[in-house]
Amino acid sequence: MEASQSPMITARRILPIILCLLALTSFAQKRKATSKATAPTMPSQPVKLTVDATHAPEKILHAQLQIPVQAGELTLVYPKWIPGEHGPTGPITDLTGVEFFANGQRLTWRRDLVNMNAFHLTIPSGVQTLETKLDLVMPAPPEGFSSGASATTQLLVLSWNQVMLTPEVPNSDRTIVEASVKFPQGWHYGTALPVANETAEQINFKPVPLTMLVDSPVLAGAHFRRIPLTPEGPIQHYIDEAADGDAALDMPQETINAYKHLVAETGALFEARHYNEYHFLLTLSDHTAHFGLEHHQSSDDRVPERTMIDDDMRWLAGALMPHEMTHSWNGKYRRPAGLATPNYQEPMKGDLLWVYEGLTQYLGEILAARSGLWTPQQLMDEAAETAASLDHTPGRSWRPLQDTADAAQLLYSAPSEFESWRRSVDYYPEGFLIWLEADTVIRQQSHGQKSLNDFCRLFHGGQNTGPELKTYTFDDVVNGLNQVLPYNWRKFLRDRLDTYGPGAPLGGIINGGWRLVYTDKPSEFTKAVAKARKFVDARFSIGLALDEKGGIQDVIYGSPAWNAGIAPGSTLLAVNGRKFDPDILLDALKAGKAANAKLELLVSNGDFYQVHDVNYHGGERYAHLVRDESKPDLLDEIIKPLAK
Numbered sequence: 001m002e003a004s005q006s007p008m009i010t011a012r013r014i015l016p017i018i019l020c021l022l023a024l025t026s027f028a029q030k031r032k033a034t035s036k037a038t039a040p041t042m043p044s045q046p047v048k049l050t051v052d053a054t055h056a057p058e059k060i061l062h063a064q065l066q067i068p069v070q071a072g073e074l075t076l077v078y079p080k081w082i083p084g085e086h087g088p089t090g091p092i093t094d095l096t097g098v099e100f101f102a103n104g105q106r107l108t109w110r111r112d113l114v115n116m117n118a119f120h121l122t123i124p125s126g127v128q129t130l131e132t133k134l135d136l137v138m139p140a141p142p143e144g145f146s147s148g149a150s151a152t153t154q155l156l157v158l159s160w161n162q163v164m165l166t167p168e169v170p171n172s173d174r175t176i177v178e179a180s181v182k183f184p185q186g187w188h189y190g191t192a193l194p195v196a197n198e199t200a201e202q203i204n205f206k207p208v209p210l211t212m213l214v215d216s217p218v219l220a221g222a223h224f225r226r227i228p229l230t231p232e233g234p235i236q237h238y239i240d241e242a243a244d245g246d247a248a249l250d251m252p253q254e255t256i257n258a259y260k261h262l263v264a265e266t267g268a269l270f271e272a273r274h275y276n277e278y279h280f281l282l283t284l285s286d287h288t289a290h291f292g293l294e295h296h297q298s299s300d301d302r303v304p305e306r307t308m309i310d311d312d313m314r315w316l317a318g319a320l321m322p323h324e325m326t327h328s329w330n331g332k333y334r335r336p337a338g339l340a341t342p343n344y345q346e347p348m349k350g351d352l353l354w355v356y357e358g359l360t361q362y363l364g365e366i367l368a369a370r371s372g373l374w375t376p377q378q379l380m381d382e383a384a385e386t387a388a389s390l391d392h393t394p395g396r397s398w399r400p401l402q403d404t405a406d407a408a409q410l411l412y413s414a415p416s417e418f419e420s421w422r423r424s425v426d427y428y429p430e431g432f433l434i435w436l437e438a439d440t441v442i443r444q445q446s447h448g449q450k451s452l453n454d455f456c457r458l459f460h461g462g463q464n465t466g467p468e469l470k471t472y473t474f475d476d477v478v479n480g481l482n483q484v485l486p487y488n489w490r491k492f493l494r495d496r497l498d499t500y501g502p503g504a505p506l507g508g509i510i511n512g513g514w515r516l517v518y519t520d521k522p523s524e525f526t527k528a529v530a531k532a533r534k535f536v537d538a539r540f541s542i543g544l545a546l547d548e549k550g551g552i553q554d555v556i557y558g559s560p561a562w563n564a565g566i567a568p569g570s571t572l573l574a575v576n577g578r579k580f581d582p583d584i585l586l587d588a589l590k591a592g593k594a595a596n597a598k599l600e601l602l603v604s605n606g607d608f609y610q611v612h613d614v615n616y617h618g619g620e621r622y623a624h625l626v627r628d629e630s631k632p633d634l635l636d637e638i639i640k641p642l643a644k
Contacts, residue, residue, distance in 0.1 A: 076167060079344035086412065098133070155242040189218055191217065223244065227239040227256055235276070239282055242283055255373070273464050299327070301321055326364050336349075358428060380625045387623065442484060443634055477493075514633075520621065535548070543558075
């Protein structure tokens with residue numbers, strides 16, 4: 001019987017802890033944070049963590065820890081810099097109810113005045129175990145990363161870093177944790193974390209290094225489905241779905257087949273896997289944060305509840321799981337040295353995020369097309385949107401792409417207002433364009449004999465292994481590309497990272513035999529976004545991005561709307577004297593092509609109202625890619641499936 005159909009009841013199997021430690025030390029031994037790293041010495045006793053998640057529907061988790069200690073001064077730390085989130089996002093403000101006990105005696109503690117995630121206390125003589133109690137409250141809004149909303153009345157995504165306090169040590173591999181969790185009755189779960197045994201009340205996991213624990217979230221819920229993708233093996237892949245209702249779990253068989261093809265396509269691309277098994281942990285809810293977060297043997301994928309049963313929403317989310325799975329190779333197995341910090345207190349350096357995220361963005365979208373999650377036209381629509389958005393990002397005139405990576409920890413939390421002038425984490429979409437261009441250069445220069453596929457096999461492949469970490473630098477990326485095709489890759493990359501516009505880097509689209517154009521007809525992608533995200537797209541015409549109620553999310557700096565004095569964060573109330581409606585605005589843009597036509601927008605800005613005369617007569621304007629028949633269609637070659 002499949003796990004999605006059976007209750008959490010198996011025979012109790014108590015395994016000696018020493019056998020568990022011996023079986024799992026290979027993970028810590030193989031993790032190489034730097035070229036000089038050696039296998040860490042394991043502690044004699046693990047930290048024991050028990051999480052009571054039975055009150056998760058009430059947005060609170062209770063945790064108890066048994067921490068091996070010695071007498072004297074002790075500093076405990078709460079994870080701050082969370083891998084994959086590229087910032088100090090550990091939700092320390094939601095850590096509550098913290099109490100420490102030694103031999104039944106409650107101990108006093110003091111927070112560090114500089115590092116708010118550190119707690120100082122004194123361990124009395126003769127004490128070997130510190131008993132710790134803590135709660136995690138989860139009133140978070142449905143935005144952000146794992147610190148955002150992670151629980152509803154029907155499901156929970158358990159991120160272990162949120163319920164951990166551990167001694168301050170140089171390397172998280174050196175802390176072994178033996179974790180257990182209790183879920184509400186009748187809930188089922190999915191995780192890549194190895195299970196020791198379970199009862200009707202509790203799941204007990206094998207002892208693992210803290211690094212592996214934090215890298216292995218658990219998805220649980222009352223409405224749960226497990227979908228085996230590779231039952232024939234030898235490495236198992238699953239989609240573990242949890243939703244707020246059963247209907248959302250009814251993923252079409254065609255889509256399931258596409259995810260099976262995705263597994264085959266990643267195998268053909270990298271020709272090696274660096275995990276023991278892989279779980280897509282798919283959360284379907286309108287009441288959790290929506291994002292994807294990579295892990296070595298799983299991915300935390302959170303989307304609106306009806307995503308897998310709505311055609312448009314399923315398409316718009318089609319590249320999410322390919323992106324996160326690609327991170328198992330590009331981000332987890334191979335990782336920039338600045339992001340491979342040895343613990344969760346040391347700040348990360350994001351200067352190579354244009355590889356970590358940018359290359360993954362490119363490969364994720366290409367894999368979506370190769371596997372059948374997207375059609376070729378859907379990829380073209382997405383690429384056109386990416387190119388046009390960056391072509392209408394005036395912030396490129398002052399902020400180079402490199403700085404969007406360097407300042408990632410700031411930009412992730414920046415508001416949407418003035419995004420086109422501030423720039424956002426543009427190493428995702430612009431990284432797509434840069435790596436597309438690199439792929440076309442390799443194909444052109446090698447006369448079709450080589451491609452970026454060869455770089456992926458060289459850089460991310462090798463032999464099948466369990467979870468490992470191999471770091472890289474900018475020079476390693478350049479050298480890897482030169483091994484595939486001798487070329488001035490250093491200049492190619494630095495030109496695209498350090499320069500300031502104008503216009504987006506469209507070399508890959510042009511080399512690929514396509515051109516970016518604008519017409520008055522929205523693409524299927526634009527229409528799907530408008531429907532699913534309740535978005536009105538007038539960015540490429542008057543420069544407005546707004547929601548269907550008139551809320552102005554951004555005004556492109558230097559656009560007709562900007563020149564008319566309209567501010568981001570204001571609200572569009574009326575168009576030419578008529579109450580705002582998306583169709584009313586679009587109709588006015590069409591009618592505005594006449595030379596004598598007016599476009600008067602009544603806007604509220606705080607407590608004030610003003611009519612803005614927008615000088616624009618270009619009609620609706622939407623992005624598309626069209627073929628340049630004078631050149632070979634390299635994009636068509638790029639998205640051809642590799643798996644036989």
